[in-house]
Amino acid sequence: MNVRHHVSDALLSAYATGDLAEGWSLAVATHLALCPACRSRLRGFEMIAGDLLEALPEASDDMSTSWTELTQRLAVQVDAIAPMALEPAPASVPDVPVLPEPLRSYVGADAPALKWKPLGRGAYQVPIPTGDGVTSVRLLRIPAGRPVPEHSHGGRELTLVLAGNFSDDQGRFSRGDIEEADEELQHQPIAGAGEDCICLAVTDAPLRFKSRFLRLIQPVLGI
Template sequence: MTIRHHLSDDLLVSYAAGSLAEGWSIAVATHLALCPSCRRSLSVAESIGGDLLENISDNASVDHSWASVRARLQQAPKIAAGGTPETPPAGYSGGLPEPLRSYVGGDFDTLKWRPLGRGAYHIPIRTRDRETMVRLLRIPAGKPVPEHSHGGRELTLVLNGSFADGGEVFARGDIEDADASLTHQPVATPGTDCICLAVTDAPLKFRSWIVRAIQPFLGI
């Protein structure tokens, strides 16, 4: 498995600092379970955070500190395509990784899907934060998601299959980070259904009036 779409620096640093809402943390932690490269970057971020807490002076610029963190993260070693992967962390099964498996109460073969229409399904995931909405999505092979933009941020982590979006292909372990500037229509690639973890902090903005009409009932 070669992961090509990784976590942004701001997500890694916020996760290391423990400042992310629970929904975002689920997406980050699940990606980390699949991605040796980002686990290595997280280790760097945690080390930098400790150094900053010990050494930053009272009058140091927060912006300057953040720039230093970004520079260190960008210098962290990456796994080259075709390189030798690291040993997966404890609990990795090749199916749904932790912590996601605990949130949904099982693996792929025990999931209880709810219909969304047009062959798509979802599973809402409860969290204790009021900032995010978290769900599993299952998109039929070869089918598109309705075209939409965003009222805020959306993280989409692929767990099975793949989807194409904007000339890029996102496969297992890849994460797409979208914001209000992006309008798109991801399409599940042929061959197998695409299962994703999706986290948002605002309802999606669908172009289709039919989808908008039923959106309140679907909770998306």
């Protein structure tokens, strides 16, 4: 697996210092499980963050507790996930889970065992509850060769490919690749042929569909 689209410096540095909401942290942690290059970058950010923390006054008990709870919730131990992801096999190999940790623990099973909810036109989703009150997190399964309805964004969107691939104006995204979108991007991702595209999608605002019909039923779809 050759990851070509990586998490941004801004997100990775915020992740290293514990400044990301739970949904964003889950996406970054899952990308890290699939991307040795970003794990290496993370170590650099953690060293910088550690130096900064040592220069600060002693943290309060509340701050210390929050940091402990976050790290336990995400189970982001780089040394623990590195052996699993250094030489990952393709997602189509049955012995290799589609969903790496920590994502697989969040949803309680690998992708084939989940209860997928229909979105229409052959697409499915699995909403993933979080407690941050900020992000909306879901797994999406888009049929091979089919497009996602054209849309823009009311805020930030992270899309991490876990199986298959999709393409849009920003390029081609395969397993491990992550796309970061904002209000300026309007696109229509298309799943690649031959295999359904499974993605982890995290947003902090509803999508802005170009189709009037989709805008009308959007509250029902929950996206």
